[in-house]
Amino acid sequence: MTDPRTPRTAWTRLTEPTLVRRSVVSVVLAFVLVWAVLLGYIFITYKHTITNDPGLQKYGDALLVSLQDLTDPAHAAAAIASTETWTYIRRRQSGIFPGKTLHALSDAAGNPVFASPELKTLNLPPRQPQAVGVITEASAQGSVYRIYTGHNARWALQVFEPKRTDSAFLAYNGRFILPYLLLAMPFVLVPVWLSVRNGLKPLQQLASRIARRNTDDLQPVGFNARHRELKPLEQSLDTLLARMRQKVERERAFVQDAAHEIRTPLAVITAQAHVMARSQIEEERTQAQAHMEQAIARTSHLAQQLLDLAALDEAQRPAPRDLDVAQWLRAALAQAVPQAMARQIELSLDAPDTLPTRLDLPALESIVHNLIDNAVRYTTAGGNVAVGLRQDGALLHLVVQDDGPGIPFTERSRVFERFYRGLGHAANGSGLGLAIVRQAALRMGGKVQIGEGLNGQGVGFFVSIPLPHSA
Numbered sequence: 001m002t003d004p005r006t007p008r009t010a011w012t013r014l015t016e017p018t019l020v021r022r023s024v025v026s027v028v029l030a031f032v033l034v035w036a037v038l039l040g041y042i043f044i045t046y047k048h049t050i051t052n053d054p055g056l057q058k059y060g061d062a063l064l065v066s067l068q069d070l071t072d073p074a075h076a077a078a079a080i081a082s083t084e085t086w087t088y089i090r091r092r093q094s095g096i097f098p099g100k101t102l103h104a105l106s107d108a109a110g111n112p113v114f115a116s117p118e119l120k121t122l123n124l125p126p127r128q129p130q131a132v133g134v135i136t137e138a139s140a141q142g143s144v145y146r147i148y149t150g151h152n153a154r155w156a157l158q159v160f161e162p163k164r165t166d167s168a169f170l171a172y173n174g175r176f177i178l179p180y181l182l183l184a185m186p187f188v189l190v191p192v193w194l195s196v197r198n199g200l201k202p203l204q205q206l207a208s209r210i211a212r213r214n215t216d217d218l219q220p221v222g223f224n225a226r227h228r229e230l231k232p233l234e235q236s237l238d239t240l241l242a243r244m245r246q247k248v249e250r251e252r253a254f255v256q257d258a259a260h261e262i263r264t265p266l267a268v269i270t271a272q273a274h275v276m277a278r279s280q281i282e283e284e285r286t287q288a289q290a291h292m293e294q295a296i297a298r299t300s301h302l303a304q305q306l307l308d309l310a311a312l313d314e315a316q317r318p319a320p321r322d323l324d325v326a327q328w329l330r331a332a333l334a335q336a337v338p339q340a341m342a343r344q345i346e347l348s349l350d351a352p353d354t355l356p357t358r359l360d361l362p363a364l365e366s367i368v369h370n371l372i373d374n375a376v377r378y379t380t381a382g383g384n385v386a387v388g389l390r391q392d393g394a395l396l397h398l399v400v401q402d403d404g405p406g407i408p409f410t411e412r413s414r415v416f417e418r419f420y421r422g423l424g425h426a427a428n429g430s431g432l433g434l435a436i437v438r439q440a441a442l443r444m445g446g447k448v449q450i451g452e453g454l455n456g457q458g459v460g461f462f463v464s465i466p467l468p469h470s471a
Helices: 010-015 019-052 055-067 073-094 166-211 231-278 282-313 325-335 337-342 361-378 433-443
Strands: 102-107 112-115 136-140 143-151 155-162 321-324 346-350 356-359 384-392 395-402 447-452 459-466
Touching (some): 055 073, 055 143, 055 155, 325 337, 325 346, 325 356, 337 361, 356 361, 361 384, 361 395, 361 459
Antiparallel strands (some): 136 143, 143 155, 321 356, 384 395, 447 459
16 A cells, blocks of 8 residues: 555656546546447438438439430430539548449430440449339449439439448448537536536545544544535544544553552552561461462453453454364363362253354353353352253354342443442452453354343353354
């Protein structure tokens, strides 16, 4: 991509696509189309005229009428010769000259009166009695001639007109139409060019306003577009900037919350390390060490969750992997057994024996581990945690339910926010687990919903993930 700060050469400016040039080229192409349509219309009309109203027939009949009062063969021959010469000159002046029109005249007895000299070398077929009053065609020396045959009481006339080829007709009429279109083109192109150029001025003003903005300025453009065509663009830019502002604000709040969450255990570690270093009482040092180890574990857990969330926010996704989700889920649930046994929590799994598919495994791990960890962490000692897995058509359904204290309805709309922790819980947490679950589900094209827990108590999380078609 060309750097906009790089100086543009004259050649670059000339070859760079522009809307003005595109509009002008479109008009030129429209003129070419009009020229082709007119030429086609003239050609079709010409074909229709030749077929249904031949001018040669009228010309021959008129020439016979002009000869019917002439009784002297010499006078008749002179009249035909003069007509032939005049026709030849006129056709050449008009620019439609395909060849010379030839004539043959004989008296009523069949005696030749006049014949064009060129007829001797053409060897055209003689007049046929049955062809009188009919336009026929014959070939001679690579040319096609249309032949008129007619007679009256004194004379019999044949007219041999060279037939224009379709290419010759199209070439002549194409040249005939072209000057008119070229004459009209500037009167169309100039207004189009001016209108497009003036029409693009508001867009150029908008671009200039955006270019002058500070790189950190995410406020609305404030252009106040008056034209209907520019209003959607301005609204889209304002919407995009609003989304960017919200994202920056969320990231800023996220960094502040993360720093606050990390500072708390670090303060505990500092304080307990001071106790361990200064206290002379063994019991106090042992208790301080336990608190410090707990704070270190919390910090490590928070750091890992931050890394998981950052990995899920990345645009680049790992390639899906083939795995048996049912078997994998059993292994993941087994890892939570020691923690559940320590709190006397019963874990159960309702899943098919096997369920092979292709999935984003890191995202699935984030969903399962955080949901099970949250359920075991917040469920009352001696409670139950039930995990369910099933496939319904093209969807994979994962359910984690417990019979713990649950989440009030007033808080359920916020539990997926980062660093949000509900009130009234004794268990420690970072408030990132459910945010990671939601982000991982979105990355897999699925969704997570909150619902009822076991036996009317606790809470349940229901995850739906679309499966690939090949699954």
